[in-house]
Amino acid sequence: MLLPEPHHDEIMTPKSFTARYIVIVLLLLAPPVWAQQAWLMTYGTAERVEEQFGHNAIWIRDAERGIDQVYNFGFFDFDKPGFYTEYLFGEMVYFALARSPSEELSYYRWRDRSVRAQLLNLDTETVRRLTDWLEARVQPETRDFRYDYYFNNCSNRVRDALDFALGGALAEYSKPLPASADFRTHTRRLVQDDLPLYLGIEAGLGRMADRPRSVWEEMFLPDVVAETVAGMRITTPEGERLPLVIDDRMLYESTRDQPPARPDFHAPAFLALGLLSVLLIVLPALLFNSRLPALIGARGWIVVSALGGGMLLFLWLFTAHEAAWRNENLLLLNPLALLLWRFRGGTVERAAALMMAAGMFGAFVLKLFPGAQWNYDMMIWLVPAQIALLWVWYRKQS
Incomplete structure (x- = not known):
């Protein structure tokens, strides 16, 4: 994500309970089929500046360890002393949090942002390695990280977590693949309906935004992470090739229009x-x-x-x-x-x-x-x- 996901304190406005939310409730209440599960969560775009690039997180369900949390790397604090100075000089600090899935999903549903959940085909040891990596990064002393629009944003962190758990397989798979577009093209298509924002970003982006990129770099976008893991296969210790994603479902369908595949020329x-x-x-x-x-x-x-x-x-x-x-x-x-x-x-x-x-x-x-x-x-x-x-x-x- 080019801009931060807000550290929100808004009141969660209740909505009428309709059939399209039932799947969320069932997933929240259902016991995991396996003792350990890791879900990649991908959230759609919305109209706020910080929402126009989407977002993602990782949901861990581990009954044996008593863990049922969503690990989210998209928080910052407007009230932090020096926040705006850090932002101006490109030294802005984000932090990660683990929170309950009910709180996480309620917020994105309230914001009318689509919620996609992908169950990853990971064995017990791999899920625990992933969980340990995530837990180590939500502790008060280690949760902060320096944000970069394209190279160290929320989605990059989720990508890196998955790559660590997979022993580098995600990087090995995605780095040789050419990206579908460069940074500028992706940025333009995602903000094109907000002309003042488009104008400011287009004026400020330099030459690096036009370089050809790999899919690994393109995963600064949450949707690209989701599509990449959906097309990836892993090798079991027995040598069998299996899909990395074994369950791919939409927990909430937004009423918003989807971003275009290519930007318009204004x-x-x-x-x-x-x-x-x-x-x-x-x-x-x-x-x-x-x-x-x-x-x-x-x-x-x-x-x-x-x-x-x-x-x-x-x-x-x-x-x-x-x-x-x-x-x-x-x-x-x-x-x-x-x-x-x-x-x-x-x-x-x-x-x-x-x-x-x-x-x-x-x-x-x-x-x-x-x-x-x-x-x-x-x-x-x-x-x-x-x-x-x-x-x-x-x-x-x-």
Whole structure:
């Protein structure tokens, strides 16, 4: 998951008991067929920012040890001192908790998030090894971990737990397999219906989000973990090949629409942003002769470009947000625009304008080489706006 699952204190609003919940109750009350069971739990998406990537957990039922708990790695504390500073610098800390299945499932049902449960074909020793790994990571002194959007999120932790229990078999199976999409494509498709969020993430993601990935890396998404284990087979000590998942059921079907398999290209929306930006920059320069009103649009865009580019530069140079490093959007949201503020011409302004133009040209040239960043939507918006700014600067310098 790209954003954290909230440490929620909301009141669980009761809903009418209908037939679609009966399967949850039966599973909660039914004694395990085996003495030990491990279920992979996968939760669907919802409208909150932190819910748009889905979530997962592991449910352990061990009658002999008296364990019936869901291990969830998706908690953080807004009230923790320094939380927002840690978030800004990419040092945010998550923690894991074990809680009752009734509490776990009630929450996701209340949030109208689908609940998928997969019973794993693990022997007693493997389930206990998995349980010990999970128990060691929910203790007060060991439950915290440094969160990373793509490489150490809640789903990565579940993946690593399963891989440990399987003796590395999950990594061996998934690392040679190419992912269905890179990080950016997955991110775009999951947030595409929230345009402000899409805009912010698309502006902030750097080149690493476009690299080809393996299924192992793709398992930062809970749905990919679920589908990967569903297609995996394990080898018994007798040499028999058996499916890893022996029971796959939906405990709750959400009424929400499912995320698309591929993202839409928001060309019309970004084209509209580009045209609107051009109008706001150029029209005052055409309508007014006095410098102050004539430059209000251009200076407004200078603020946007300088602040946006400054933030991208800050994320690259001073934070641990690896996903934001080497961001080609810096060629389009250029902090050097601030040097044009006076619109007086001169060596410094001319150098800044030349470098801004070269940056835009470079953004196009980079597309000719392998590994270029996918930022065509941002280019549709930002290139016309930057050209408009340079045109006003050229026309109004004195």
